[in-house]
Amino acid sequence: MFDLLGVPPQVLFGQLLLGLINGSFYALLSLGLAVIFGMLNVINFAHGALYMVGAFVAWLLLNYLGLGYWWALFLAPTVVGLVGMVLEKTMLSRLYKLDHLYGLLLTFGLALILEGAFRHQYGVSGQPYPIPDLLKGGQNLGFMFLPNYRGWVVAASLIVCFGTWFAIERTRLGAYLRAATENPVLVQAFGINVPVMVSLTYAFGVALAGLAGVLAAPIYQVSPLMGSNLIIIVFAVVVIGGMGSILGAILTGLGLGLMEGLTKVFYPEASNIVVFVVMAIVLLIKPAGLFGRER
Amino acid sequence: MPDGSITKTAMLEISDLHGFYGESHVLHGVSLEVRQGEVVTLLGRNGAGKTSTMRAIMGIMGKRTGSIRFQGQELIGMAQHRIPRLGIGYVPEERGIFSSLSVDENLTLPPVIKEGGMTVEQIYDLFPNLKGRGSTQGTRLSGGEQQMLAIARILRTGATLILLDEPTEGLAPVIIEQIGVAVRALKQRGFTIVLVEQNFRFAATIADRHYVMEEGHVVDMIPNDQLDANMDKLHTYLGV
Numbered sequence: 050m051f052d053l054l055g056v057p058p059q060v061l062f063g064q065l066l067l068g069l070i071n072g073s074f075y076a077l078l079s080l081g082l083a084v085i086f087g088m089l090n091v092i093n094f095a096h097g098a099l100y101m102v103g104a105f106v107a108w109l110l111l112n113y114l115g116l117g118y119w120w121a122l123f124l125a126p127t128v129v130g131l132v133g134m135v136l137e138k139t140m141l142s143r144l145y146k147l148d149h150l151y152g153l154l155l156t157f158g159l160a161l162i163l164e165g166a167f168r169h170q171y172g173v174s175g176q177p178y179p180i181p182d183l184l185k186g187g188q189n190l191g192f193m194f195l196p197n198y199r200g201w202v203v204a205a206s207l208i209v210c211f212g213t214w215f216a217i218e219r220t221r222l223g224a225y226l227r228a229a230t231e232n233p234v235l236v237q238a239f240g241i242n243v244p245v246m247v248s249l250t251y252a253f254g255v256a257l258a259g260l261a262g263v264l265a266a267p268i269y270q271v272s273p274l275m276g277s278n279l280i281i282i283v284f285a286v287v288v289i290g291g292m293g294s295i296l297g298a299i300l301t302g303l304g305l306g307l308m309e310g311l312t313k314v315f316y317p318e319a320s321n322i323v324v325f326v327v328m329a330i331v332l333l334i335k336p337a338g339l340f341g342r343e344r
Numbered sequence: 345m346p347d348g349s350i351t352k353t354a355m356l357e358i359s360d361l362h363g364f365y366g367e368s369h370v371l372h373g374v375s376l377e378v379r380q381g382e383v384v385t386l387l388g389r390n391g392a393g394k395t396s397t398m399r400a401i402m403g404i405m406g407k408r409t410g411s412i413r414f415q416g417q418e419l420i421g422m423a424q425h426r427i428p429r430l431g432i433g434y435v436p437e438e439r440g441i442f443s444s445l446s447v448d449e450n451l452t453l454p455p456v457i458k459e460g461g462m463t464v465e466q467i468y469d470l471f472p473n474l475k476g477r478g479s480t481q482g483t484r485l486s487g488g489e490q491q492m493l494a495i496a497r498i499l500r501t502g503a504t505l506i507l508l509d510e511p512t513e514g515l516a517p518v519i520i521e522q523i524g525v526a527v528r529a530l531k532q533r534g535f536t537i538v539l540v541e542q543n544f545r546f547a548a549t550i551a552d553r554h555y556v557m558e559e560g561h562v563v564d565m566i567p568n569d570q571l572d573a574n575m576d577k578l579h580t581y582l583g584v
Contacts, residue, residue, distance in 0.1 A: 227445060238403075238434045238436075239501075240454065240501075
């Protein structure tokens, strides 16, 4: 077997796959944050908690209703989306005229409440969630072993991310969204019900987090703290990609996942901080982020 | 049928309209009416309340009192997104071309609300400059072309009343001439137009009547054919 820079290919590709999987979750979550920030101007700190809720909905569906993974893949994002819509209508919508900071504080509080409630009920130890039968096992690709479920996670998140990008950048509905992001008052003056659009956008953004939660359940365990572990990195991803940039969020998420994987191979000590080092460098050179526009 | 004849002639009827942005009281009892098929201008100095009157009609204003009736329906208190759906198209002063949308997307953004709007082909006949520019980013167009696009996108929707806020502002005379030709063509097609203008020479070539505004209300109404006779008065109003 050949080595790459003194590293066996199994190790290298294994870590790259792990990086790609982490990157898939970064991309799904930061995409939702970017969509929400673009339209609502709210930095949604509850995103990680809603990702956790998505995973728990999947777990609850399985353990109380006997509904398996494929049901959860559809139902959990729907539930999370509806929760999001209620939060937007009853609370967030009151804050749009105020500074960003209020939205951030409100969603941060919501995250604490959600996490606290689940922790109270289920404790901090993770609950296992089985891989669906259809995706058990794996493929030997010669240079590495690819577990089917992990391949599915990467493929599913790529499809959802680029599907979302296409819907926003290339369709009529997306044109309304982009226009309302730029000038909501004028879009309303064309006869479009912007407040409803804003609610649906928030619901969609958090539904993406719920979907990520379901995808994550069989890989990581279902735990009340799974979201808060991830969300800090996801915020760094959003800052690096550029606030509100859709493509930036997707590409940066995947790229940073891979970069983390590579760091684990070549300099493991730095793997936990590499994202933040990149963030610092990007902020120094391009304060609006790699794909962001200066405002 | 006295009531019937009023609704037939007055398409837009504003009476004793007061408007507020937060604490500041910007409209002080505006009253005017616009009949079907007319082109009416609002003249006045900066800050006289012309743009605010348009925004009040569209519901883009904190608080309004008084009455704004469009084809007999009261607009005050109506949900903001329902007002344009009655058939009112708004072309704002800042033009409002979206930079994240292509020219085509800008053109087709406002939803069609009624039958009888112009087709994209007819719009291109009216504004040949826009033809073939579909995939260009909206804000890459020149100022004049952006103004044409801002007017063009309203014509598709089937709106019958068009509110045009300073369509000639900052444009070269040759472009103003083109906009004038287009507005006259729209009038011939039967559109009813309310036009805010600082440039009353331009207004005089298009309008049927002129309302003069000062300090948030209408102080005078001059039919276009009496404009010459009232020129001194108008100069005093406008301070030119």
